[in-house]
Amino acid sequence: MKEELFDYLVTNTGALTLEGVIFNFLMAVVLGIVIYISxxxxxxxAVYSARFNISLVMLTLITAMVMNVIGNNIALSLGMVGALSIVRFRTAIKDPRDTAYIFWSIGVGICCGVSxxxxxxxxxxxxxxxxxIFGMVKTNDRYxxxxxxxxxxxxHIEKIISDQYxxxxxxxxxxxxxxxxxxxxELSQVMINDANKKEESISDILYKIEGMANVNIVCQNDEINR
Incomplete structure (x- = not known):
């Protein structure tokens, strides 16, 4: 029984033919391009990163290559999991949507690797x-x-700000x-739009106060933080 189990784990490599490997990689390339376009x-x-986009295609091909190596070999798959578990990635994900693309690339690579x-x-x-469709959704700007x-x-400043907004x-x-x-x-986009409809801007009103030095409006969003 032990010998049969050992033979199954070692000899059942699930090796693919050359044509099968090439076709797996071609499908990975095609679907990787779809991920690239998306x-x-x-x-x-400023959110878009060309290097990260290329890395998504490469991640798809690398995952497909790993799955072609593993095949149906259980022993090799366990060893591969142990080897990859020591890898530590230090690159910070600055946009939550990037994580979805990474998992998409890995999922496509796995599917193509096992045909x-x-x-x-x-x-x-x-x-x-x-x-x-939903990738165009952006967070509301904060001012x-x-x-x-x-x-x-x-x-005077507190009273004017309270009246204006x-x-x-x-x-x-x-x-x-x-x-x-x-x-x-802190102001919202709606508050900014309502204030722009008035005859005088907040800057013009505040600069009428004697002793006023500076009035600045700064926009905060994910693209700037990136």
Missing amino acids: YRFSQTG EFMIAVVGSAVIFLFLL LLVVRGQRKCDE KGKARLRVKNTSSETVEYIF
């Missing part, structure tokens, strides 16, 4: 459409209103010294 169109602006092309094609088609002036202006502006930071004061308010 990432290119769903990630725009499960139907699963790879259907799954990639569904994921492609989903990411192409910071930074106001600096003399300390005697603090009451109907008390919805969130005070995040208030720095004071013996002569100066600095405010940082």
Whole structure:
């Protein structure tokens, strides 16, 4: 019994023919290009990374190669898991959507490596459409209103900000010294749009206060953080 089990683990390599290996890699290349196109169109602006996009295609091919080596050999698969478990990746994922693309590439590589092309094609088609549609969804921009002036202006600044944004502006930071004061308010896109409809901008109103130094509006979003 032990000898039969040993022979099964060692000799059952599930070796593919040369034609089968080439066809597996061709399918991995085709589906890797689909992943490439999906990432290119769903990630725009500063978020898009050409190097990361190429890495997705390479990850698909590498995974397919590993699966071709493993085949149906249980002993080899266990050894491969042990070998890969020592690998540590230090590259930080800056966009949560990048993680989905990485798993997509690995999944396609596994399917192509074991010749499960139907699963790879259907799954990639569904994921492609989903990411192409919902990949354009972006987080709402957050705006910071930074106001600096003399300390005697603090009451006027708070009143104007409260009136301009109907008390919805969130005070995040208030720095004071013996002569100066600095405010940082958090604003939403809706608040910015409503304020733009008024005759005077928040900057024009604040600069009417004697002793006002600076008024800045800074936009925060995922692309800038990246």
